[in-house]
Structures are given as C-alpha cells and as structure tokens.
Amino acid sequence: xxxxLTGQAPTAQKTTAQQNSxxxxxxxxxxxxxxxxxxSLGKAPVRVTLIDKRNFHLFQPLLYQVATGGLSAGDISxxxxxxLSRQKNVKxxxxxxxxxDPDAQKVTLKRNEVINYDSLIxxxxxxxxxxxxxxxxxxxxxxxxxxxxxxxxxxxxxAFEAAEKETDPARRQALLTFLVVGAGPTGxxxxxxxxxxxYETIKDDFxxxxxxxxxxxxxxxxxxxxxxxxxxxxxxxxVSLEKLGVEVRTQxxxxxIDGDTVSIKHDxxxxxxxxxxxxxxxxxxxxxxxxxxxxKTGAETDRIGRVMVASDLSVPNYPNLYIGxxxxxxxxxxxxxKPLPGTAAVAxxxxxxxxxxxxxxxxxxxxSAFKYKSKGSMAVIGRNEAVADLNFMKLxxxxxxxxxxxxxxxxxxxxxxxxxxxxxxAWNYFTYQRGARLITGDDSIPALSExxxxxxxxxIVTVDGGKKEMVKA
Ligand SMILES: Cc1cc2nc3c(=O)[nH]c(=O)nc-3n(C[C@H](O)[C@H](O)[C@H](O)COP(=O)(O)OP(=O)(O)OC[C@H]3O[C@@H](n4cnc5c(N)ncnc54)[C@H](O)[C@@H]3O)c2cc1C
Numbered sequence: 009x010x011x012x013l014t015g016q017a018p019t020a021q022k023t024t025a026q027q028n029s030x031x032x033x034x035x036x037x038x039x040x041x042x043x044x045x046x047x048s049l050g051k052a053p054v055r056v057t058l059i060d061k062r063n064f065h066l067f068q069p070l071l072y073q074v075a076t077g078g079l080s081a082g083d084i085s086x087x088x089x090x091x092l093s094r095q096k097n098v099k100x101x102x103x104x105x106x107x108x109d110p111d112a113q114k115v116t117l118k119r120n121e122v123i124n125y126d127s128l129i130x131x132x133x134x135x136x137x138x139x140x141x142x143x144x145x146x147x148x149x150x151x152x153x154x155x156x157x158x159x160x161x162x163x164x165x166x167a168f169e170a171a172e173k174e175t176d177p178a179r180r181q182a183l184l185t186f187l188v189v190g191a192g193p194t195g196x197x198x199x200x201x202x203x204x205x206x207y208e209t210i211k212d213d214f215x216x217x218x219x220x221x222x223x224x225x226x227x228x229x230x231x232x233x234x235x236x237x238x239x240x241x242x243x244x245x246x247v248s249l250e251k252l253g254v255e256v257r258t259q260x261x262x263x264x265i266d267g268d269t270v271s272i273k274h275d276x277x278x279x280x281x282x283x284x285x286x287x288x289x290x291x292x293x294x295x296x297x298x299x300x301x302x303x304k305t306g307a308e309t310d311r312i313g314r315v316m317v318a319s320d321l322s323v324p325n326y327p328n329l330y331i332g333x334x335x336x337x338x339x340x341x342x343x344x345x346k347p348l349p350g351t352a353a354v355a356x357x358x359x360x361x362x363x364x365x366x367x368x369x370x371x372x373x374x375x376s377a378f379k380y381k382s383k384g385s386m387a388v389i390g391r392n393e394a395v396a397d398l399n400f401m402k403l404x405x406x407x408x409x410x411x412x413x414x415x416x417x418x419x420x421x422x423x424x425x426x427x428x429x430x431x432x433x434a435w436n437y438f439t440y441q442r443g444a445r446l447i448t449g450d451d452s453i454p455a456l457s458e459x460x461x462x463x464x465x466x467x468i469v470t471v472d473g474g475k476k477e478m479v480k481a
Contacts, residue, residue: 030055030097031370034115034125036105036297038065038088040352041131041333043421044359050095052367057123059115061104063087067420069352070429071151072194075160076201077209077445078436083428085154086421105132105297110304110326127328127366131359132295134334134350136288137312144265146454148189148286151198158448160287164202165447167285168210170456171217179460182268182282183453184222189262190290191228192235193387196245198289199226200390203252208440225255225283227272229290232258234387234395236349241395244404248393262286268455284455292350294335301331310337310347319377320365321358330365332358340377348380352419357381388412391437 031054035042038060046058064085073079092098103117114124136150149159164186171183186206188199206222213219226233226249232242233249233256246256257274264271268284294313302309307323308316314337315323321336323329333355339347348354361378368375386396386408396408403411413433420426436442452461 028055031126031366032057032124033127033129033366034059034123035129035131036060036115037129037131037133037295037333037335038062038100039068039131039133039333040355041133041359041362042129043088043091044356045129045131045332045362046092046095046098046359048360048363049366050097052097052363052370054097054127054366054370056095056098057101057125058088058092058098059101059103059105059117059123060088061102063089063100063102065091065421066154067425068152069416070420071154071157072197072201074154074157074444075151075198076164076205077161077442078201079429079432080444081154081158083425083432084420086425091421108297108300108304110301110323110329113328125328127330129330129332129359129362130297130301130335131332131355132297132335134292134294134312134314137291137293138288139291141265144262144286144288147265147267148262148288150288151194152292161444162447162449163285163453164205165445166451166453168214168217168219169447170284170453172214173216178282180217181221181223183284184217184219185281185283186222186224186285186287187270187281187283188224188226188287188289190288191226191230191233191256191258192289193385195226195228195287195289196233196249196387196389198287199224199254200249200252200388200393203249203254204390204440205442207253209442210445223255223283224253225257225281227260227262228256228258229261230258237385237387237395237397238402241397241402241404245387245389245395248389248395248404252390252393262290284453286455292334298331298335301329305329314347320375321362321378327369330362332362338378338380341380351385353383353385354380356419386412386415 033054033056035045035058043065049056064087067084070084088100105115106118107116114122116122135152138144151157167183171180174180186202188195202224206219210219233245234242249256260272260274263273268282269280270283271278271280298313298315301315305323305326315331316337317331318324319340321330334350337347339345357380365375384398388394392406392409394408394412396403417426417430
C-alpha cells in the first residue's frame with residue numbers, strides 16, 4: 009500500500025516497519041514479575057507486548073486492607089497503560105491468554121486473537137488452593153483479586169449488620185465469629201486487621217450488639233503461626249495477635265464446612281463450631297497456564313502446578329520461553345532443592361532478571377543463572393505490631409511495623425497511590441477509622457441458608473416496627 013493510501017508519511021511507515029522487525033517480547037501477566045520485566049525492557053531494542061486479562065496492576069500485599077475497609081480498591085491498583093505510558097516500545101493489550109503453542113511461538117487469546125512472539129515471558133501468578141475441596145470456595149473465599157477482597161469486605165460488614173438484627177443469641181454469636189484459615193502472612197494480617205476493626209473501629213457503632221463479643225479465630229495446621237519465619241518471630245507474632253484479641257489455634261485443620269458449621273480436627277479429635285464468616289488464607293496453586301505449558305513442552309510441574317524451570321527461568325528445551333513469579337518452581341538456588349517462595353519480592357527480581365537475560369541473549373552476551381537476593385521478610389499484625397526478618401537482624405513490634413509501612417508504600421507502583429495510601433494510613437492511625445466500609449453487591453450470607461435469611465428479614469420488621477406479630481419482609 010502506498011503512503012498516499014495509508015495517509016502515513018514515508019518516515020512514519022519506515023518507523024513502523026523498523027519496529028515490526030524488532031525482536032518481539034510478549035509478556036503474559038502484568039503482576040509483579042510481568043510488570044517489572046516490561047519496565048526493565050524500556051530502553052531495549054525490542055518491541056514488547058504486555059497482555060493481561062485485567063487493565064490494572066494489583067498490589068496484592070494490601071488486599072487485606074481493602075477487605076477490612078482500610079483502603080479502597082483504587083488505592084492498591086494502577087492502570088497498566090498509565091504505568092507503562094512513557095515506554096514507547098511497550099504495547100499493552102487487555103485479554104485473557106487461553107492457549108500457548110511453544111513450537112509455533114504464538115499465544116491465543118480468549119476471542120481467538122493470535123499473537124506471535126520471539127520471546128515469551130509467562131507470569132500469570134497463582135490462585136487459592138482448597139486442597140481438593142473446591143466446593144468450599146463459596147463459603148470460605150480466599151483473597152487474590154480485587155473482587156475477592158470486595159467480597160470478603162461485603163461478608164465481614166454484612167455479618168455485623170445481620171448480627172445487629174439477630175435475636176437468637178446462638179445465631180448472633182455465629183454471625184460474630186470470624187474464622188481465618190491459615191496463619192501465613194495473609195492470615196495473620198487479616199486476623200489482626202479484623203481484630204482492630206471489631207474492637208476499635210466499630211466498637212461504638214451498633215445498638216443491639218457489642219462488637220467486643222466478636223470472636224476472631226486464626227487456625228493453623230502447623231505448630232506455630234508464620235511457619236516459614238524464625239521461631240522467635242512466630243512466637244512474637246502470636247503474642248501480638250493475642251494482645252489484639254485474636255484466638256490462635258495451631259495444629260488445627262478444617263475437615264469440613266457445611267453452611268455455618270465448620271469441623272476442625274485437633275489432636276486427632278474433630279469438633280464442630282459455628283462461624284458465618286470463614287476466610288481462606290491456607291494455600292495457593294499455580295495459574296492453569298502452567299499445566300498448558302507442561303502439556304505442550306513436556307516440562308515437569310510441582311504439586312501445586314508450578315513449572316519446573318531451568319536456572320535462567322526458561323522452560324527446558326525452549327530457550328525463548330520463560331516463566332516468572334508465582335508460576336515458576338525455581339529450585340536451583342538452595343542445596344536442599346527447596347524452591348523459592350511465591351512472594352512479590354521474588355517475582356519482581358525474576359521480572360528484572362528476565363529483561364536483562366533477553367537483552368544479553370540478543371547482544372550475544374553470556375547469561376548467568378538467576379539468583380534471588382533475599383532482603384528479608386515481614387508481616388504486619390496490626391497497629392504498631394509487625395515482625396521482620398531482615399536477615400542481619402530480627403525485629404518485632406513498632407520498629408518492624410514502621411519498616412513494613414515504608415517498604416509497602418515504596419513498592420506501590422504509582423506516585424498517586426503512594427501519597428493516597430500514606431495519607432489514609434496516617435488518618436486511620438490517628439482516628440482508628442476505616443473509611444471504606446462499604447457493603448456492595450447482594451445482601452445474602454452464603455453460610456446462612458435462604459430460609460434463615462428470610463426468617464431474619466421477618467424478624468427485622470418485628471424489631472424495627474416494634475410489632476408483636478411476625479410479619480414477612
Ligand atoms: C493476599 C495476599 C497477600 C500477599 N502479601 C505479600 C507480602 O506481604 N509480601 C510479598 O512479598 N508477597 C505477598 N504476596 C504474594 C505476592 O503478591 C505474589 O507472590 C506476587 O503477586 C506474584 O507475582 P506474579 O507476577 O507471579 O503474579 P501476580 O502478581 O498474581 O500477577 C499475575 C497477573 O497475571 C494476570 N493473568 C492471570 N492469568 C492470565 C491469563 N490467562 N491471561 C492474561 N493475564 C492473566 C493477572 O490478571 C495478574 O495481573 C501476597 C499475595 C496475596 C494474594
């Protein structure tokens with residue numbers, strides 16, 4: 009087609025042709041690994057297409073703040089287009105990748121669009137894992153997406169509202185019982201934030217219930233909270249949680265969830281308890297694209313579906329197909345063959361490394377193996393309460409909390425987010441308030457049957473109207 013027909017100046021046409029001849033890096037997933045890879049390829053002589061099924065990058069470590077009304081969804085998300093808008097060699101596409109053909113070097117999106125690549129970085133992360141009990145997902149939601157956090161927020165605040173209307177003491181206690189399953193960093197953070205919410209933020213907001221009656225139970229299958237942390241930090245975290253009012257139960261496993269009845273196994277005995285809000289923070293499994301890669305390339309996957317990668321994060325026998333972040337099982341670092349943990353810090357390092365590796369390979373320079381330099385790990389429990397293992401030093405209490413705040417603000421992607429979150433946290437800190445306590449979506453509690461919900465609606469009219477007869481709402 010001539011320049012006159014396309015309406016483009018010859019120089020523009022040449023530029024497009026030149027660009028199209030550049031090595032094409034396709035990145036699937038705009039999470040920590042994918043985004044850091046895209047950012048690090050900014051000045052490289054390649055064209056980059058970043059594909060994500062969402063149009064934003066999500067800062068998952070702060071999801072629990074959204075779930076407990078401390079922050080709004082927008083505070084912890086940044087539009088991918090705006091994050092990458094200054095990088096002229098990066099194109100952002102919103103779409104879900106449903107298939108990959110490593111031999112033909114192409115990915116297929118949901119609506120059958122096909123995109124060819126020269127190098128592919130697959131970083132589609134993970135989701136929660138119910139260990140064969142996927143039917144619990146509706147009753148015990150996990151937290152991985154913004155929708156998950158909003159659903160958890162809906163259930164938490166709806167439980168207090170329903171308790172306010174409930175006249176049966178046993179059912180009211182079940183509504184005021186919150187069970188967090190899994191005492192890793194997410195479970196600990198969630199339980200601590202729930203305790204602050206119930207015992208501080210909303211303590212004077214209700215008429216019929218006393219939020220102090222709220223029970224927050226944190227269950228852990230292992231013998232301590234924060235199992236991967238040093239034992240003294242686990243012990244410090246437990247003390248902080250108990251100080252906040254959280255009941256910690258270790259060596260306890262959920263064996264069944266049926267409506268608001270949760271069966272818990274401890275010391276070989278199974279006992280039932282009533283809890284209308286069960287929150288799942290017990291495990292993760294890799295994105296289903298890990299299985300697709302395994303089927304197409306013969307690569308091995310581990311027990312949770314992560315792809316076993318080579319030392320440069322490539323898939324064995326496919327040197328231009330890389331896996332990053334939570335989807336990668338990288339076991340080349342420790343002599344004991346233990347894989348690196350699925351954390352944001354590991355994912356960011358993998359993303360930056362992959363960008364460097366692709367640049368080095370294009371420049372025909374040698375590539376060294378990926379090596380993660382741990383800067384330590386930390387978990388927040390509540391106001392002035394956190395634990396931090398900084399490798400050279402272990403901290404708990406206020407110093408750890410102070411470092412946690414600044415590390416999390418620092419790594420929030422956009423300047424706007426950083427400022428907003430800092431201001432909101434300062435406000436929350438001094439006022440004990442959590443301003444984003446909205447209940448959105450429908451007003452049912454999945455743990456309660458429809459009959460029970462209807463019965464409660466009947467009672468509301470009785471309570472509100474002060475009438476003696478039972479009137480159906
Ligand atoms: C509640 C919670 C708290 C956490 N707290 C911490 C913490 O305090 N510190 C820490 O270091 N780590 C923490 N983590 C872990 C950390 O968030 C993950 O390790 C990290 O997000 C992994 O990065 P990733 O790039 O592999 O995947 P993700 O960040 O999950 O990104 C994956 C991206 O891929 C996209 N995607 C998925 N499938 C497709 C598809 N088929 N097509 C297109 N796009 C797709 C998703 O939309 C998403 O944007 C936490 C995680 C959670 C859930």
